[in-house]
Amino acid sequence: xxxxxxxxxxxxxxxxxxxxxxxxxxxxxxxxxxxxxxxxxxxxxxxxxxxxxxxxxxxxxxxxxxxxxxxxxxxxxxxxxxxxxxxxxxxxxxxxxxxxxxxxxxxxxxxxxxxxxxxxxxxxxxxxxxxxxxxxxxxxxxx
Amino acid sequence: xxxxxxxxxxxxxxxxxxxxxxxxxxxxxxxxxxxxxxxxxxxxxxxxxxxxxxxxxxxxxxxxxxxxxxxxxxxxxxxxxxxxxxxxxxxxxxxxxxxxxxxxxxxxxxxxxxxxxxxxxxxxxxxxxxxxxxxxxxxxxxx
DNA sequence: GTCCTTATTGTAACTTGTTGCAATAAGAAA
DNA sequence: TTTCTTATTGCAACAAGTTACAATAAGGAC
Numbered sequence: 001x002x003x004x005x006x007x008x009x010x011x012x013x014x015x016x017x018x019x020x021x022x023x024x025x026x027x028x029x030x031x032x033x034x035x036x037x038x039x040x041x042x043x044x045x046x047x048x049x050x051x052x053x054x055x056x057x058x059x060x061x062x063x064x065x066x067x068x069x070x071x072x073x074x075x076x077x078x079x080x081x082x083x084x085x086x087x088x089x090x091x092x093x094x095x096x097x098x099x100x101x102x103x104x105x106x107x108x109x110x111x112x113x114x115x116x117x118x119x120x121x122x123x124x125x126x127x128x129x130x131x132x133x134x135x136x137x138x139x140x141x142x143x
Numbered sequence: 144x145x146x147x148x149x150x151x152x153x154x155x156x157x158x159x160x161x162x163x164x165x166x167x168x169x170x171x172x173x174x175x176x177x178x179x180x181x182x183x184x185x186x187x188x189x190x191x192x193x194x195x196x197x198x199x200x201x202x203x204x205x206x207x208x209x210x211x212x213x214x215x216x217x218x219x220x221x222x223x224x225x226x227x228x229x230x231x232x233x234x235x236x237x238x239x240x241x242x243x244x245x246x247x248x249x250x251x252x253x254x255x256x257x258x259x260x261x262x263x264x265x266x267x268x269x270x271x272x273x274x275x276x277x278x279x280x281x282x283x284x285x286x
Numbered sequence: 287g288t289c290c291t292t293a294t295t296g297t298a299a300c301t302t303g304t305t306g307c308a309a310t311a312a313g314a315a316a
Numbered sequence: 317t318t319t320c321t322t323a324t325t326g327c328a329a330c331a332a333g334t335t336a337c338a339a340t341a342a343g344g345a346c
Contacts, residue, residue, distance in 0.1 A: 108255075115251070116236065121278070122278050123277045124274055127274045127275070130270065131267055134265060
């Protein structure tokens, strides 16, 4: 999957969607951040670039970009969504006691995907995955 | 994991937490529904049983019960959370075109859990998993 | 039963996210 | 370029979810 805003912009147009200033700015913001952003964070940065832009536009575009696979959404432990440019995807595992979070690559889920596709006949295109537990340090203390 | 409201109520007290009317009513509502409920749905039903109850109490209790493992939360494709009594857990795989949803048992994720625990040293206690893709019928049509 | 501690609740104000609809502007066609 | 179509936007009102803090009530001690 390609990941520069320019390339994504071309793809959006090739798919017959319109490339608006708002949409392009959101792609640039996500790309420049280099990580996860909440809709509110995107809105705050977008508001600097394009002062007239409103929240619904941010939410609608994030959802649009996600639905069509141009960006990824990951769900936080509290159930909120964070968005990022699709580069190489990763997931989080958070300690419920000390909050220590480690990341693991998407590719570790590949065997699971293959198995699910085989079982169900579906072709998988999106997934939201969050894990929580106890890190080695806190594990001994129990809950 | 046990799953009747009465048993869960005992567990809550054994852990040193207080068993309030609100908390017990929420457990009963989730149990009676037999499936997933959104916080709003819980609130609407709770409002009938205990007219004075407010939204923050619902959200706080659902989060409390989830954090301590008395109930499960599953994240919907749109990023919202739905709650259910812990019986045997399952997950969803939804077609992005026709919306057809199939369920698969939690146990299919067990090999993944084992692997993650081995890799990371963490003990896993919670996970939120949602998959989307294209069902066999829609798959041929492409996206 | 009464008293005490404090976890839990309700209230009010707030933030975040959504929806309907008219106005706008992107992209195609002439 | 100008015109046309309609996807996308901004606006306004609303729905969902959160937070701070004082009031309440659960559960233990007596």
